[in-house]
Amino acid sequence: IVAVAVQLASQLFKVVFYSLKERRFRPDYFISTGGMPSAHTAFVTALTVSLGLHHGFASEFFAVAFVFSVIIVYDLVRVRGAVHAHTRILAMLLEQIQLRQKVVLPHLVAHTLPEIIAGLLVGAAAAAAVYCLI
Secondary structure: HHHHHHHHHHHHHHHHHHHHHHHOOHHHHHHHHOOOOHHHHHHOOOOOOOOHHOOOOOOOOHHHHHHHHHHHHHHHHHHHHHHHHHHHHHHHHHHHOOOOOOOOOOOOOOOHHHHHHHHHHHHHHHHHHHHHHH
């Protein structure tokens, strides 16, 4: 429950943050794959920390969640980072051959390191807070 709540809260935060930043309502950020904070990182961190706090950090539950969390964060940093770089290059090429208006490319594909760190902090803090409250 904590992980899902953190995911939704992170996505909602993006809508508010980017709407204020861009001075227009941006509901599309609720389903975006990039931006501050990394909702993917917050989700897997909240899940992993919650399992560690509930079952112990030496449990097999925590171990499995931790491994999958590392894979997801690695994907965010490396694979999506490469996709984001390719998207920028493709956009420049399309602009040069004047096809930019006909092709819509996503502008948020990957996360920056600060967005991932923010996701880690949000997820861990939320899991710890809920654990302490319960």
